[in-house]
Amino acid sequence: MDDILKQIYQGIVEGQQDAVTAGVAAALQAGLPARTILDDGMLSAMAEVGRLFEEGECYVPEMMISARAMKAGLAKLQPHMKQSNVQAAGIVALGTVKGDLHDLGKNLVGMMLEGAGFTIKDLGVDVPPERFVTAADEVDVIGLSALLTTTMGSMKTTLDALDAAGKRPKVKVIVGGAPITEDYARHIGADGYASDASRAVALAKSLISATE
Ligand code: B1M
Numbered sequence: 001m002d003d004i005l006k007q008i009y010q011g012i013v014e015g016q017q018d019a020v021t022a023g024v025a026a027a028l029q030a031g032l033p034a035r036t037i038l039d040d041g042m043l044s045a046m047a048e049v050g051r052l053f054e055e056g057e058c059y060v061p062e063m064m065i066s067a068r069a070m071k072a073g074l075a076k077l078q079p080h081m082k083q084s085n086v087q088a089a090g091i092v093a094l095g096t097v098k099g100d101l102h103d104l105g106k107n108l109v110g111m112m113l114e115g116a117g118f119t120i121k122d123l124g125v126d127v128p129p130e131r132f133v134t135a136a137d138e139v140d141v142i143g144l145s146a147l148l149t150t151t152m153g154s155m156k157t158t159l160d161a162l163d164a165a166g167k168r169p170k171v172k173v174i175v176g177g178a179p180i181t182e183d184y185a186r187h188i189g190a191d192g193y194a195s196d197a198s199r200a201v202a203l204a205k206s207l208i209s210a211t212e
Contacts, residue, residue, distance in 0.1 A: 004030060008073060009043030013048050015065030020073040034080040038108075042064060042073055046104065060177040070104055074111065089116060090208045093135035095123030095142040097154035102147035105177060105197075109143060112197040129154075129161035136167035140211075141204050144190075146177040155180075156188040172207040176200055 008166050011019035027037045030102045048064045052058040086138050092113055103125045110120045121139060123131055132142055142162075162168045172191040175184075177185050185193030191207055194200035 002027075002032070002040075004032065005037065005041040008037065009045040010068050011047075012042060012045035012069050013052075013063060013196045014093075015069050017072045019067040020069045021076050024073045025075040034077050037077060038081075042070055042077075046070055053092055053141040053190040055192055065073070068105060073109070074104070074107060078111050081111055089113075089118045089130045089205060091119045091138065091207055092141040092143055092182070093121040093123055093132065093139040094145070094205060095127035095132060096125040096145045096147070097151050097158060098128045099154055100146050100148050100151035102145070102177075105147065106143075109145065109194075109200045112201050113143075116201045116205070118201075118204065122139065129158040132158050133161050133165045136162060136171045137163070139210055140170060141156065141172045141174060141199060143200065143204075144173065144175045146180060149179045151183065152179055159189055163200065167180075172204075172211070174200060 004023055008020055008023035008027065011023055021101075023041065024037060028034070044210065046066070049058065049063055053060075053063055072116055092110075094106055094110050094113075106125075107122075112120055114120050121135060123135060132144070136142060144158060145154055146152050159168070159173060160171065162171070174192045174194060175188075175190045176194045176196075180193060182193045192203045194203045
C-alpha cells in the first residue's frame, strides 16, 4: 500500500484525527484519486476496526475515536468527490433508522448523492418513523440506513408508517447498511437496495428516471 494511504489507514485504526486529515490532504496533493483514498485508506480501515471490535481487541470508546477520525477525513475528501457538470437530480431525505447511531455510511451515501447532483435533506441518526413521514412531502426519495441487526426492523416500521400515512405512493424508498440484503429490502417492500454509496447513486437515479 502507498505510504500516504498507510498513514490514513493507520490513523483511522488508531483514532488519530490529525494524521488522517494530514494524510488525506497529502494524498490529494499527490494526485491520488478521491475514490482510491476512500476505498484503500479509509473504508478498509473501518473494516479493520470492526474486526478488532469483534475479536475483543478494541472497545466502543476506541471505535468512537476511530469514527471521529474517519469523519474528519471524509470532510476533507468531500469537495473532491463532487462530479463536474452535474445537473439537479432530485431531493433525497437520508436518515439512520430509530435505535441506530451509526452515521458514517449514511453520510457517505449523502456525499456521493450530492456529488451526483441530488439535494440532500439529512435527518440524522436514530430517526423515528414519523420524521420520515413528515419528510416524504418534500422529497423524491427516502434513504434508510441501518448498521445493526437489531435496528433492521425499524426499516419495516418506517415503511409501515409511510403506508399508514398514505405517503408511500409519493416517494421511492431505498435501503442499505451492512446487515441489509436485497432479499430483506424486497421482503419489507422497499423500492430498492444498494450495497454501497456508488450503487445508491445509481439506484436513486434509476428510480427517479423511471417515474419521469
Ligand atoms: Co458499531 N457496530 N456499535 N459503532 N460499528 C458495527 C456495525 C458492528 C458490525 C461491529 C462488530 O461487531 N463487528 C456491530 C453490529 C453487529 C450486528 O448488529 N450484527 C456494532 C455494534 C454491536 C455496536 C454497538 C451495539 C456496540 C455497543 O454499544 N456494545 C453500538 C450500537 C449503538 C447504536 O447504534 N445504538 C455501536 C456503536 C458504534 C460507535 C458509536 C462506537 C461507532 C459509530 C460512530 C458513527 O457512525 N458516528 C461504531 C462503529 C464505527 C462501527 C463499525 C466499526 C464501523 C461502521 C462504519 O462506520 N463503517 C462497525 C463494523 C463494520 O461495519 N465493519 C460497527 C464505515 C461505513 C462507511 O460503512 O456504514 O457499512 P457502512 O456503510 C456502507 C454500506 O453499508 C452502505 O454504503 C456505505 C458506504 O459504502 N450503506 C448504504 C450504508 N447505509 C446505506 C444506505 C443506503 C445505501 C447504502 O441507502 C439509503
